[in-house]
Amino acid sequence: MAINMELNMPSNVRNVDTELLFWRRPEDLSVVVDFTKNKPEEGMAAMKAMDERHPVQVQDIRGQEARFTLDQNGFQYVRHEIPGLDNAADLTYIESVIIPEMEKLVQQTTGATKTITFTHRVRCFADDANMLANNRAPAHSVHSDFTPAGALRQLESVVRDADERQRLLKGRMQIINVWRPLKTVERDPLAVCDWKSLDWRQDRIANRLVLPTGWNELGKYSFNPGQKWYYLGRQRPQEALIFRQFDSQADQGGMTLPHTAFVDPDSDNGPARESIEIKMFAFQ
Template sequence: MATSLAAPLAPEKLEMVSASLGFTERGTEKLYFYTFEPPEGVPQTNLAIREHRVTIANARPIAGQLSLDLEGFALVPHRTAVRDFWDEAQTLALGHPEAAEIVKAATGAARIVVFDHTLRRRTGDPDRSPHAPRQPVARVHVDQTVRSGPQRVRDIMGDKAEALLSRRAAIVNVWRPIRHAAQDHPLALGDARSIDPADLLPSEQIFRHRSGETYGLAYHPAQRWHYIPDLGLDECILIKCWDSDEAVARFAPHSAFDDPTTPPGTPPRESIEFRTIAFFD
C-alpha cells in the first residue's frame, strides 16, 4: 500500500453514509475514452466501470485537519466576488484570480497558473452530450497521471516548462458549488494514503486536437472515503491531481455520488472547478 507520513484518518469514528461508487475494472488493453464521436467502428471507450458499495465518512468534524499534502484534499472557506459563474467574463476576470489566491495561500507556492475551468449542472444527460452542460463525473478518477501531469505543464508553460519542472510543481483543482449548496451529488474523496498506486489505472483521454491521460481507480476494501456534506457557497474543496514531490500525497481520487441523505426536492448540483498549477521555489 501507499506509504504515509502519518496515519490515515479514522472514518470509523465519524458519521458515515453508504453509497455506490464507480470503479474501473482492470483490462489487458490500454484504456481509452473519446471525448467526441470516435471514428466509425471504434467504441467510444473500453472502460469497464463496476459499482462497489462503500462507506463514506462525514469529514466536517475534522475539516481543520485535512491537508493537501497528507490526505490530498482540503476544505477552504472563501467568499467569492463572482455573482454569476455562468458569465464567462466574470469567471475569467474574478474567478481565476480568486482560485490562484486560494491555492497560493493553501500551498505556499511561489506562483500559481490557472489554466482551465469547467462548469457543471446536473440534468441527467450523459456527460458531454450536445447542447447540455457538463455533468458530474460519476466514476472514481484523478484528472492527471504521472505522465500527463508534467505534460500538462509543458503544454501550458511552453519554453519555460523544463526550468519550472526542475523544481516542485503540483496540479490542484479548486472545486466549489454555485447558486446553492452542494447537497445533491457531492464529491467523495479518497484519502491518498489509503490508495495503492497499483490501483491507479491510466486511461488515455482523446480530444479532437490533443490527448491526455487520467487515472481510473480499481476497487480495494482498504480505501478510505470522505465527503463534505452541504458544501456552501462560501467554501471550496482543494483536490490534489498531481504532484512532482513523491514524499507527499500526489493523487486524490474523487467522484460524484448519490448521497442517500439528500432531502427530496433538493435542487440539482451546480458547480465549477478551476484547474491550477502551483510552482514552488
C-alpha cells in the same frame, strides 16, 4: 483570505452508504482508447465496458475538517469568501474575479509563487450525457484528472516554450483542483479518497485517450476495500475544497487524488448541484 475550518462537530453529520463506479483492474494497469481509429461511440463503449460498481461508505467530515491536509491526505477544506459567486455563469466575471481569487487561495495554501489556470468548468445540470468532454453534470466515476505522464503532457500543451518548461520543472510543480459549490450541495456531493488509504501501484489505471489533436492521460481507479472516502455534508459556497491532481515532489505516485460525485439516496431527488471547479498549475 483563506481561514482553516474550525472543529465544530454538528449533530447532523451523515455517513452515506452508496455505490461508487470504479474500473475493473486490467493486468497491465493501462487502457489506451484511440479515437483516431474508432468512432467516438465505440471508444466510449470500450471505456464503459470497464465499469464496475462497489458498495462504499462515504464519511462526512463536517466538524473534523482540520484533520485533513493537502500534504498528508491530498485534500483540504478551507473557508474562503468570494463576492458574487452568483455571477459564475458570466465568463468575464469568472476570468476577472473568480479565477484570480482562487489563484490567491492556492498560493496561500501551498506556498506557490506562480500559478497558471488552464481550465474551469461550471456544473449545473443533473444529467448531460450527450455533452461528453464538455459535460456540465456531475462526474459519477472514480477518477483523477491526470496520471503523472498526463500531467507533464498537460504542461507541454499549456507552456509551449521548452526552455520555460525546464525552468519551471527545476522546482516543485503541482496541479491543483479547487472545487466549490455555487449553492449549498443537496444532491450529488463530491467524494475524495484519502491518499494515505490508497494502494496507487495497484489501484490506479492509466487511461490514455488518443485524439486527432494529440493525447492525454487520466487516472481511473479499481476498487480496494482499504480505501477511505470522505465528503463534507451540505457543503456551502464559502467552503472550498482544494485537492491535488499531481505533485512532482510527492513520495508516492504523484498524489493524483481520486474523486467522484456520488448518489446520496436520501437526497437524490433534490435540485441539480451547481458548482465550479478551476484547475491550475502551482509552482514553487
